[in-house]
Amino acid sequence: MQIEVVDISPGRPHPIARFVSRIGQAAVPWCGNPDAPPGKYYIEWTIEPDLVWGVNTTPADEPGPAIRTDGDHVILRGRLDVRAATLQVDDALILIGGDHTLPREADGTWIQIRVPVGDAHLYPYQI
Template sequence: MDDDVVLVQVEAVPRTSTGSARVRVRSDVGTAVVFWAGASEEVGGEHHVEWSIDEDVSWGSNTWPAAVPAFGLWENGGQLVFRGRLSFTADGGATLEFASALILLDLATPGPPEVVSGTGAEVQVPQSSVSLYPYLL
């Protein structure tokens, strides 16, 4: 299986005022409402998915050391919090190992200190910046 794909339960929720499709995603590590990037007829049931976060990671602002060493996902107001293992990539980006998935992240400048690579982190981003893409294996 691809490293960036995870199996989750997906159910429809009311569309946004702009008509964007949203889903409630239930995983082993938490539940949240996110944008659905697949066809509307695909909503419902189990899906392998890829997570997309369209928000730069800024250490100390929206990213910090994890409070506990366990994967997690939860809503915090209009924000989503992902807890996982943060690692840096050779091209200047980062990944968050989240349950059985890798989420690609863009780093704000300046990026997190090198010493945090491979450690637990919590990333909090606007709910509107998170999308879920169905993935066929």
């Protein structure tokens, strides 16, 4: 996924990157160079907590990929692949953990995950 980092501010244990993308904006921990300048980056996401249906994972209110923050949480909306344990958010595939409560009926549907900002991380990479 390509994002545009607006700024990177100090944070513990990782700095916080404020970014925009074609599907939304957020500010989450940045696991790249803390002195990286603003600009466009390709990133991969990691989500730390297990996803539990009805707790931090629910059916999406509407279809389509999205990224946004809600207070101290980040919300990612994407299409679920239960068998591959991935969430497709725009052109990014995010590997997801879970306690295996994600219902098979949700496979291929639009869902949203809501996790604390500190539990979603961005890892930049070069193509």
